[in-house]
Amino acid sequence: MALEEGRAVTRTASASATEKLLLHHKEKHFTAGDVVRDVIMGVSDGLTVPFALAAGLSGTSAPSYLILTAGLAEVAAGAISMGLGGYLAAKSEADHYVRELKREEEEIVTVPDTEAAEIGEIFSRYGLQPHDYSPVVNSLRKNPQAWLEFMMKFELGLEKPEPRRALQSALTIAMAYMVGGMVPLLPYFFIPTAQKAMLASIGVTLTALIFFGYIKGHLTGNRPLLSAIQTAFIGALASAAAYALAKALQAA
């Protein structure tokens, strides 16, 4: 009985009660900033491939300056490929969204019953019956703008992309890649003997990979230590493969 009363009170308190609930109980779901995610992506790749390339070439007869040239050329090419490629991909995603939006908009006007049926189909996947969801459907039908946004999100799962994000993302990734790539290449600036430069590069880069992998794990909500080991492992494996391949080609 007290429980019934409690529920009645909660329902009548309605708006203010729900607000209180939402404010007081702040759920800690992980949401990394887009910029952070782009930096992580860029630096991770930048630390790995230029490192592996330079280490691989250090096993050949190539002098330091040539290895450095190869490494820097790769960093430039990689940064452009990732940055520009990412930008154009984001732009085409935005175009895709606009096209899907127009299609849904048209369908809401021309075949509203089909669209309403689709909402029903989505809800029924959660065991909901028509008498549960038809007030929602009917209310949406009266508000075409809201109906459109609802279809975009719940039927197509498409989020509205922000225009400036594409450019910001591309620049962030490209710069992060360049910064990451410089780390393993710096020793080759200062140490003329390739093999010695490689040893320094290994030390510097593995340290950076471990450090960076740790941060990455922490930010993505995964175990930082595991992430550090995995990140360093990828770098080690990639450079070992490059080194072995270069040695094999030199012998051939």
Add this chain to the structure above:
Amino acid sequence: MALEEGRAVTRTASASATEKLLLHHKEKHFTAGDVVRDVIMGVSDGLTVPFALAAGLSGTSAPSYLILTAGLAEVAAGAISMGLGGYLAAKSEADHYVRELKREEEEIVTVPDTEAAEIGEIFSRYGLQPHDYSPVVNSLRKNPQAWLEFMMKFELGLEKPEPRRALQSALTIAMAYMVGGMVPLLPYFFIPTAQKAMLASIGVTLTALIFFGYIKGHLTGNRPLLSAIQTAFIGALASAAAYALAKALQAA
């Protein structure tokens, strides 16, 4: 009047009518297979960076075999970085999903009113009132499993990842990268003079980039011609940057 009758008839026909509507009116929303998307990603990158690296080094005094070594080392390192990196990223996404699932599961048990309030908050963004959505909320509250899945999808926007996809995706991307990378490097196998090999490489790779960009545009629902031009442009820009950089370093 006739319209009212029409609507009444549609409503009473309920299930069979909606089924008919959904079957007869098949909407053509674009859904590329995951494998196709991975192949596109891998080949795109493989065509671009190894091409640019080799072209860049062709402007130095490095002989063909050394350029080939650098290119192949980069392909090996890049394939491992993309493949293994992608696999681990997918695995940690799956772990993230499981953690969020457990958190929601717990909250549904410990703070159900907060969770119900969250559903209400989501619906209210579409102009829906409590009297519209409370049948949905009440029905979900009675079915914790459905409620959980609903929260995962509509509050967190998280899809249930498939375990085998991570491995398949990694292997696909890595192999696609290697195939893509071989295209610009093949001329260096056969033509000992670096500058001549580079000319052949430019011809072969730009053709591949245009062809591939066209397919990519078609598959992603974007204008194929524009996609072809953009893809080729990225390759051209990346190789021009690598070439200019290598030339500048050689002068220094």
